[in-house]
Amino acid sequence: MKLTLKIWRQENANAKGKMVTYPIDGVEGDMSFLEMLDVLNEDLINKGEEPVEFDHDCREGICGACSLQINGEPHGPDKLVTTCQLHMRSFKDGDTIVIEPFRAKAFPVVKDLIVDRGAFDRIQQAGGYVSVNTSGNTIDANSIPVNKHDADDSFAAATCIGCGACVAACKNASAMLFTSAKVSQYALLPQGQVEATERVQNMVRQMDLEGFGNCSNTGACEIECPKGISLENIARMNREYMSATSKG
Numbered sequence: 001m002k003l004t005l006k007i008w009r010q011e012n013a014n015a016k017g018k019m020v021t022y023p024i025d026g027v028e029g030d031m032s033f034l035e036m037l038d039v040l041n042e043d044l045i046n047k048g049e050e051p052v053e054f055d056h057d058c059r060e061g062i063c064g065a066c067s068l069q070i071n072g073e074p075h076g077p078d079k080l081v082t083t084c085q086l087h088m089r090s091f092k093d094g095d096t097i098v099i100e101p102f103r104a105k106a107f108p109v110v111k112d113l114i115v116d117r118g119a120f121d122r123i124q125q126a127g128g129y130v131s132v133n134t135s136g137n138t139i140d141a142n143s144i145p146v147n148k149h150d151a152d153d154s155f156a157a158a159t160c161i162g163c164g165a166c167v168a169a170c171k172n173a174s175a176m177l178f179t180s181a182k183v184s185q186y187a188l189l190p191q192g193q194v195e196a197t198e199r200v201q202n203m204v205r206q207m208d209l210e211g212f213g214n215c216s217n218t219g220a221c222e223i224e225c226p227k228g229i230s231l232e233n234i235a236r237m238n239r240e241y242m243s244a245t246s247k248g
C-alpha cells in the first residue's frame with residue numbers, strides 16, 4: 001500500500017507544532033500501526049531527518065503507552081483495540097491518515113506524538129490502592145468471600161490500562177471514566193471498604209486539580225475505550241462520592 005501520512009510534529013512542550021506530510025510506500029496489511037511508523041522512522045533516519053517520536057512499550061494492548069489520535073479517533077478506527085493492536089489492513093491503498101497526539105490541557109505534548117500522562121499517575125497515587133499491614137498476620141485475600149457478580153465487575157474495572165483515550169474522546173477532556181474505573185475496582189470489594197471514604201474524595205479532588213473537565217454524559221469515552229470500560233463505573237463513582245461527602 002501507498003499512503004500519505006499527515007503527522008503532528010512539535011519540538012517540545014513550548015514549541016509551536018505543525019502538521020507535516022510524509023508519503024510512505026510498501027505498507028503491508030499485516031503490519032501493526034506502530035510497525036508502519038517504525039518503517040517511516042527508518043526511512044527518515046536513513047535520509048538524515050529527525051524521526052517521529054511516539055510512545056510505546058508492550059505493543060500488546062497492556063501498558064496503555066501507545067496513545068495516538070488517528071483520523072480524529074483515539075486508537076484509530078477499530079473498536080476495543082489499542083494503537084499497537086491496530087493493523088494496517090484497516091486502511092486501504094491511497095488513504096491519507098492524520099496522526100496527532102491526544103489533545104487535552106492536562107496531557108501536555110512532550111514531543112511530536114508523545115504526551116505527558118503524569119496526571120493519571122497522580123490521580124492513582126491520590127487513592128488508587130489498598131493499604132494493608134504486611135508486617136505479619138496478613139489475612140489471605142481468598143479467606144474473604146466476594147460475590148461473583150461484584151468480583152467480575154471489579155475485575156472488568158481493573159482492566160483499565162490508563163491509556164487516556166477516554167480523555168481524548170471527550171469534548172470536555174474529562175477523566176471520569178479512568179478515575180471511576182480505578183475507584184470502582186476497590187469499591188466493589190470488601191478489601192476496598194476501609195479507605196473508601198477518603199479514596200473517592202482524594203481521587204476526585206486530584207482529578208479536578210489536574211484540570212480535566214466534567215462529565216456531561218455524552219458517552220464518547222465508553223465508545224473509544226480499548227478495554228470496554230463501562231459508563232456504569234462513573235455512576236458508581238458519583239454514588240460513592242455523594243455517600244463519602246455526606247459522611248463528611
Ligand code: SF4
Nearest residue numbers: 160161163164166225
Ligand atoms: S477508561 Fe479506557 S480509555 Fe480511559 S484510560 Fe482506562 S482503558 Fe484507557
Ligand code: FES
Nearest residue numbers: 059063064066084
Ligand atoms: S504499546 Fe502497550 S498498549 Fe500499546
